[in-house]
Amino acid sequence: MREILQFHVGQAGIQIGNTAWELLCLEHGIQPDGSAPSSQNLQVLFSESQTKANVPRAAFFDDDPLTINSLNRGPLKKVLNQNLIKLFKDDASSIWASKKITQYDEKDRSSRAADEIVRKMLEAADAASAIIIYHSLAGGFGSGFTCKLLQLLNDETAKTTKLTVSVFPSTKQDQLFTQPIVEPYNTILTLPTLSELSDFNILYDNAAMYKVCQNQLDFETPNFSHLNYMIAQTISSISQSIRFRGTKLVDFNDMRTNLITTPKQQFLWTSYSPFIYTDQQHLKKPNLQNITESLFDDNGHLLSFNRLTHKYLGSSLFFKGDCPLPELNYVIKQIKQSEEIRFAEGTQVAYQTCVSMAQPCTLPNYPFAKYSKTACMLAHSTGVLQSFESLKKRFSTLYSKRAFVSWYVGQGLEEGQFSESNESLQQIIELYKGKHGDGKPIEVQPKTDRKQEYGYKKEKQAQQQPQVKKTQEVKKTQDVKKNQAPKASNQITTARVENNDYSEDAYDQRAPARAQQKPLKLTTNDQKQSNSAKPNRIQQEDDNIVNQPQQQEDDNQINEPQEQEDINQQAIQQYDEEPVQQQEDQQQNQDDGFGESNNQQPKQNDQKGPQANQLNAVENISFQ
């Protein structure tokens, strides 16, 4: 089974999770007590408890009791597994630094508790296909603990696609929502770990979502729950084909393969349509064309950037509900002819399209109207450059004065880590520009050998092996007693845990066990795809493609001296006054030269122009 495991970290991660799980439970007909009359593929998102209740495959971590308590007071209080909710005593207080929060150490109690939860989640799954971590990059705990979690997950799940749903600091400092002043530090210190240990990251920014609420919904004062609802709808859309019947199965591994062409250039964003305010539902009746078009304009983007200057590197479109295929084919054809939508040269699959037969759902206590059809785009584009460049500017403003640095150093961070992280950010910026600051093209190194670099857990795994074996043996005995023959799924789990060698060879040796996974009841095509270890979608979709995207290897508080306080105040003032140099950014983006330097396409494609590279993925759509 292709289970999706979800981890929610910090206030933002947990609050988004609360809304997302409410929606997912509704979509699958899960009742407040965990029962479900009938639904497809429940096991993808839910595990079955001893009382036959469906329990979300979700864990929650925070240092704030209020956030944790909100879970236990909310609509999910009876369905969540309390053993997977953990309140930590190590308070981050907005500072990414404490080793207890950011680094895995088996002697540390919180590390062991997190490890225990991860282990429980993995043991309850036969063959997890994806791990999603929800968090904010700006907060201390959400950013720091995500680094620890990724380190922890790394050895255990080297072959599982790991992605983050990350709230990125807004480019506009318009005080819409309280944001920690040190958010550039927290974000910049987290980015190297995200680049190294996760496969891709979906960025959202609150200002962009706020704008969507104001422009489209005429909300004067949206709050976090509205923004979280928007994020939840996008996550529901992009995971729909794994959960419901549709035109084709596009799982997170496929998204990675199709959208990420270069290691570390892995920051995606989403857009969604339509969001309609309940009071206006009788006025607004958009058709399929309006809905699809608005995915590409400013009104649908959940990350801020200028749509006139960015170039797409790929996009996946997810439709739900009443979307007749002939009409959809026509709409996509029209979109392809639009001159405003520009793809970087060398882009392989421009529009990967997936239609689900599931009907769109809306949550009852939110002012969003239900509509018969919805569209969502998961996109990769040079638009993210604006977020990174704005972050770099704000980081430089604070760091040039060494403002607040003493807080971090006091928590045990070496100051050199700031400059290393800054270099890492610079590398990301250059990757998106396609060339170094000196104009030379970038040579991209493959991701470092994760298992070697983060191999600190090997020893611990060896120590824990007997215990795990015991757990598995009990499980095995129970199965033998029950069925006289263990289920295929359990054999897979046993193979994974008993053989604690996570080398590539060992993984390949376990292939027969993996091959026994029950395929989803989808189309013949889907089954073919789901059974292949590494589907090469792009090749399947068009044999004319020349360059395949590179397959990634699965891949104490201190007393601040008065002097420093003054410097901090000056920095805050300067930071607040710093205008967001949107115009300048736009100009830079126009000159980014992305296409030229990164382009390795043959001449014939150049002559036809970017549009010629947009492969028609939708023409083959049909329900099977």
Ligand SMILES: Nc1nc2c(ncn2[C@@H]2O[C@H](COP(=O)(O)OP(=O)(O)OP(=O)(O)O)[C@@H](O)[C@H]2O)c(=O)[nH]1
């Ligand atoms: N979209 C969204 N953003 C949020 C939410 N809660 C907080 N944020 C944003 O997240 C950032 C702060 O991160 P938090 O998640 O509150 O902080 P934390 O990770 O718990 O870290 P500490 O406060 O240091 O414990 C700010 O930019 C907030 O605007 C939420 O529910 N939804």
